[in-house]
Amino acid sequence: MRVESTGKRTQPIYICSDAVGETAEAVVKAAMRQFAYDGVKLVRCGHIKTEDEIVRIVDEAAGTGGFIAYTLVQPELRETMKEEALLRGVRAIDVLGPMMQAFIDTFNDSPKRQPGLLHALDDDYYRRIEAIEFAVKYDDGKDIRGLLLAEVVIVGVSRTSKTPLSIYLAHKGIRVANLPLVPEVGVPQELFGGSRLVIGLTMQPEKLSGIRAERLKAMGLPFSAQYASADRIQAELVYAETIMDRLGCPIIDVTEKAIEETAGIIIGWLQELQA
Numbered sequence: 251m252r253v254e255s256t257g258k259r260t261q262p263i264y265i266c267s268d269a270v271g272e273t274a275e276a277v278v279k280a281a282m283r284q285f286a287y288d289g290v291k292l293v294r295c296g297h298i299k300t301e302d303e304i305v306r307i308v309d310e311a312a313g314t315g316g317f318i319a320y321t322l323v324q325p326e327l328r329e330t331m332k333e334e335a336l337l338r339g340v341r342a343i344d345v346l347g348p349m350m351q352a353f354i355d356t357f358n359d360s361p362k363r364q365p366g367l368l369h370a371l372d373d374d375y376y377r378r379i380e381a382i383e384f385a386v387k388y389d390d391g392k393d394i395r396g397l398l399l400a401e402v403v404i405v406g407v408s409r410t411s412k413t414p415l416s417i418y419l420a421h422k423g424i425r426v427a428n429l430p431l432v433p434e435v436g437v438p439q440e441l442f443g444g445s446r447l448v449i450g451l452t453m454q455p456e457k458l459s460g461i462r463a464e465r466l467k468a469m470g471l472p473f474s475a476q477y478a479s480a481d482r483i484q485a486e487l488v489y490a491e492t493i494m495d496r497l498g499c500p501i502i503d504v505t506e507k508a509i510e511e512t513a514g515i516i517i518g519w520l521q522e523l524q525a
């Protein structure tokens with residue numbers, strides 16, 4: 251069992267699975283982002299094998315006033331969860347069940363009922379691992395060869411989320427390289443070759459200044475450093491826009507966008523390019 255606490259006053263949400271529990275946890279966290287309330291404690295209960303384990307979890311949830319989100323592929327475990335939750339008056343949300351039932355009804359097929367298939371060591375898994383290694387190797391323009399080998403190249407000034415976006419896309423199996431745009435550093439010719447998708451990232455100066463100021467604080471440097479100054483940021487953004495114009499690449503303003511939202515836009519463009 252793993253516990254994540256996100257506040258002093260906490261209300262528990264139990265993440266239950268006969269595998270790892272990452273699917274249910276991801277859904278719960280996606281829902282949590284829609285609410286300002288942060289007094290939530292996630293309690294992950296993975297690798298559930300017996301009905302007795304479910305009884306104990308439901309009993310604890312009844313005592314703490316929490317609710318349960320579960321992904322149980324074994325029918326007997328799902329039924330036990332439903333029955334015990336109803337008996338004890340605990341709200342229990344079946345995250346995976348309705349989707350599985352939709353497949354059964356639509357395609358007249360039966361599920362494998364094998365926990366943990368999301369993380370099976372298949373071709374997709376190895377492609378994601380390869381993409382993550384690629385993103386790390388060609389991060390921040392460390393090796394310009396990556397600009398020609400990548401499926402997606404991300405460019406932008408410092409602190410526009412190029413690296414976290416690259417890693418997020420890599421987890422989707424996409425080979426991504428990124429390159430910082432700095433006025434004092436020339437842009438390699440490799441950036442203008444190849445048939446991969448090039449994306450420019452930009453951000454509103456005020457937001458970028460705040461992010462850079464926090465970065466300076468974390469590094470123990472004075473806020474007055476040129477890195478976070480308004481004049482320096484404006485000069486970098488103008489230079490970056492000039493390079494992006496030369497590339498003719500689409501530009502995403504990431505000021506108010508989450509990584510997932512930006513990634514979704516890029517994935518859509520990549521699919522159109524590959525169609």
